[in-house]
Amino acid sequence: MGYSIGIDVGSTTLKTVVLDGDGKIIEKSYQRHLSRVREVTAEHIKSLRQILDGHKLKVSVTGSAGLGVASNAGLNFVQEVFAAAGAVSKELPETDVVIELGGEDAKIIFLRGTLEERMNGSCAGGTGAFIDQMATLMNVDVDDLDILYKDYTQIYPIASRCGVFAKSDIQSLLNQGAKKEDIAASIFQAVVDQTIGGLAQGRAIKGNVLFLGGPLSFFKGLQNRFIETLGLKQENAAFPELGPYFMALGSAFNAAQLSDDEAVSFHELSERLSVEETNTTQVLRGQPLFESANEYESFIHRHFSVSVNENELAYYSGDAYLGIDAGSTTTKVVLIGADGSVLYKHYSSNGGNPLPVIQKQLAKILRLCSSRVHIAASTVTGYGEELIKAAFGLDFGIVETIAHYTAARHFNKHVDFILDIGGQDIKCFHIKDGVVDSVVLNEACSSGCGSFVETFATSLGYSVAEFAALALRSKNPVDLGSRCTVFMNSSFRQAQKDGASIEDISAGLAISVVKNALYKVIRARSADELGKNIVVQGGTFLNDAVLRCFETELGRDVIRLPIAGLMGAFGAALHAKEKAFALRKSSLISLEHLENFSHKSKTTICNACTNKCCLTINTFSDCGRFISGNKCERGTGAQSSEPPIPNLVSFKYNFILNYPTYGTGRKKIGLPLVMNMYETIPFWSTFFSSLECDVVLSEPSTRELYMRGQATVASDTICYPAKLAHGHVESLLKKKVDAIFYPCMTYNIDDGISDNCYNCPVVAYYPEVLAANVSGLEQVKFINLHIGFQNRKKLSERLFDELEDFLPGLQLKDVQDAAERAYEAYEAYDKHIAEQGRHALEYAREHALPVIVLACRPYHIDPEINHGIDKLLCSMGFVVITEDAVSGLVPKQNLGVLNQWTYHARLYNAAKFVTQHTNMEMVQLVSFGCGIDAITTDEVSEILKNSGKLYTQIKIDEIKNLAAAKIRLRSLEAVMKVSSRAEKENIPVVLANS
């Protein structure tokens, strides 16, 4: 009798199902293949000899890594979603929707109504591999997540789009001391949100839902989150025992339908699977890292000849200085002596919570010091700076960039470029005239750092060190691309499919990390752009393969110290040493207190303003408290008696929210608070008020508002401001308006500072997308006509045509009059903002405060979009003004690029304005996915840098984590302080010690 075999080769696992002639399952298996795809498949089939031998076998292969196996062995291949749909319609025909999560894929199949099958796009995490990565990050076993989940009390918003985003959110939660139970639940929720938001895209998931794939079978917590989020009844959610095997089963069904002459014997099948891959590799291969043994020797020799002074703490007596770098995934501690020699050093993973690690280390150090050594001062730096400072009474806290520079210049006075690749982040900056200049951090989408290599190494069953050593032996490193982690995963899969060796994959990863840093983060074109004296550091550079690739790619030797992983802590220690004179006594915790130290954390929502920050309150055993997660001072309970520092962003926002209307109830018109409407509210509000209509604005943006509209977002990679529009439209629908007005505008207002006045395509045409996707809009009049401000006559005519039927009795003259008033109102608004700008600048002058021009788009004044960065700046003592307040004060710029977008022209002009003023810098907010800012950021940075100003860019998305933004802003603050002091005292600009 003939058997049918379904083989599902996924990205991380191999699943097989064997059916007998009656279609009964007689064998099934599930195992990790650790990228040895074909070998594991062949071994498994051979192990089934007893069952299979003597039968005619029909075989179908499926799965993301299955194509290679199938074509190599000459077996039938069936597309995976197709296979799954086949199995479902046979096994559970009453199913309406199938959700299947695999190692790296997520799929939804809609069976009822229009059959539709969706797979995750190239920019989407939220899968099994994502859960694995998050578990690694929390330093727990994957299975423990489920146990932790049982005791959760709260769910934090975690960016769900891509693993890297989520990682930084989780990281910051961990460092703030949030409970692991809550984080476990938040991770599952993130996966759910990703699946619904990223895949369903507008189609409702309802009816009988079948959940398939490994993660959904193994994690009860994940099942629970899905059921609750989708509002499913228990009987409508199916988690079959066969969950992980469905695709293998589907492919077995598919095999059963093959013709008899395609059947093979057991012997033939094992033979075919045993055939080594023919070298039909499609992956690009690179040069080996070392051409010869000599080359390797000299490389090793060069780097090991750089040394650091070290002394034994046990033999030392006198003053010592402590430096702690509480990084995102690791904790570093360094103690130095009066001569700067290293007395003690420690580097370890913090397991998601730096407090116990540091507690243990401090106790060890203090015991070793006993009475011989006196810790005169201590400094902490890194993500966990504030928490550690509060917990252990450290004397100083400094921003990482300054710590790193302090350390680097200790070894090379002429250092002009520092690149630090840590576990989670890449930091790099230039040193110009002794000042930290142009700090660049990896944006949320471009990680590919240490923890990435580590995760890969672990998933392949190696330690990081072993994995790195393998790379050095690689003959043909694979090219894995240089984009974000998710892309690399796919390339990695391709390499796997093509049978690349572990050596080549490891070397390829090293190359990717380097290329990612060079071309994605630093965006360097040549070695000269970086500098002559380059210091590389961070744990990732302890990987010789990465170091080698970096030098090769750059064509230049760089300096890596043996304490490359400890440079932040070392710099902090040097800082403590320099500042010690200012202290009477160090406030560092005593050994006695340390032994009794304990810590509790709880979370709460701050209700002081609309930002609704999620606060984590840490309480220490000495009754000390540390609150984190707040964006402004109000969250900490501090009440300021000073008058508030001018903040034009929040001024504009409140002005628009409260814009006066004077309708008399003729009709109720809804205006959504989105995109360019933020700026045109004065125009349209006045226009409709003049036509006696009541004007209603949508609610202020919140996360909740976004979730309300999320289901109809059509493109998962579009910018967050556009996605929010769906929620705003829902909000207006709820307010029972007669019409929603949101016009399409190819052309914007002409400020007279650009060659053309386009809007970006998304701003221009988003109303079309809303009309096509938000079904609720069919129930009201949705006015989304194409219109322009330039030709006043035409504008009135077009509006009249559009509104004639809607407002009975309307005359063209009425529309013309209303438009006239609207134009006046807009001009008045424009003047008002410019005037407010002037006041703010005067205030700054009077109070000698530094000014930040927060350059962005009109819609970035929405606190849900800017995440309160303006308030953060104010709390740091900056006067904040917007780009449109000053863009009219300088003439049109002559640029290297097409100056044809109204909003972008303002950025160029505002940048120019900044260059003409002292004690003023620019910070540019860029929404993730904004293709046009690829142009403006380069140009703005060029304008600023050509005049010796700093360029600070902050990328924002739906994530509410400001950790990276804080580093940038604090570095900026540090540099501004130094340079303004230098100006006042007329001294050369130097930083820290020399």
Add this chain to the structure above:
Amino acid sequence: MTGESHNLPVVKFTPEMKETHTLLIPMMLPIHFELLEGAIQNAGYKTSLLKTTHKEIAEEGLRNVHNDMCYPALLVIGQLIDALKSGEYDTDKVAVFITQTGGGCRASNYLSLLRKALYKNGFGHVPIASFNVSNPDSTGGMNLNKRDLINIILSLLYGDILMRIHNQCIPYEVEKGSSQKVVDAWVSRLIGQMNGVKFAKTASNFRAILKDFSAVERDTSRKKMKVGIVGEIYIKYSPLGNNGLEEYLVNQGVEVINSGMMEFGMYRFYSMLHETKLYGGSLKRKIILRLVMFFFLKKQREMIRAIQKNGNFDAPEEFTHTIKMCKGYLDHGVKMGEGWLLTAEMLELIHTGINNIVAVQPFGCLPNHIVAKGMSRKIKDNFPAANIVALDYDPGASLINQENRLRLMLANAGKK
């Protein structure tokens, strides 16, 4: 329209360079661009059409263009810099040729990005000849007379018919490569005609082209599955941009349907005409645009008639039909990138019974958020049989991911 950059002097392509410099032309549509090259050569210029496709081009692009910039810009600039670095050209005697589309999309910055890239790589002395599609008056220093311009326009027209009919032949040809031979023969024959009067006689050329394709031995006993490709113009056509999408589909036994350049041209002009309705415009402008539209429509009708008369191949719908397709979806005011044309093309394919559509775009393409992804749901709601797969292309996109999605589309197509 572009101002001079702060510190990068613009090296213009001057008429004198016609004698001394070779124009490097980055590839987009293989057939069209060979004809285009012929037309430019016929105008007395030395040219070299870049047919390179190696992987390093993308690498070169990444080094020179912001990686959030769109993929086509990255590839075009990468291909040019790669060529200049290859050592095959005397960089004192080459200029680079680039076509500009203009408009509100980020891609409109090709020229300035290219200039920056040239400087960064030490080729600041290499002049740029830019040809603006929307504004044929500005020939970027090239001295093209009326005849040359007509030759260029007709090249695109001939390119369209050759591409279209070639696509209809390949899946069925008995002897592999026989229809390519027809294409090659006609490309050189047409280039040969450019100097005389024959080239402008489109009707008779169309007839002859169709006759030659009809002579290719084809086995049409088993009809192949038809798949339409729509999308961003560069990614849609350029094999370098779409990882050889057409070839892949043909190898899977598919007949590929691709609209032509003429449609894109008409879309641009029709949108300009439509804008005069939305935002006003001078009577003169309206008249000129109407005349241009009239010319294109006439030429397209000529092609359609020729194909119908020949009877062996499918003719495209008239553009006046295409224009009507997007009614109820979006306004003709959506004019950035491929704008309303992309939506209209998807709908037209479905109306002509071709439900399988590949919508290609550079990763993060802004207009396509609106006209492709933004309209897909409504199209699927109205036409449940529509089988649309959206593919994103960028330097990091892996083949296996794209292939997997195509396979899913093909598996679904096969089932219906």
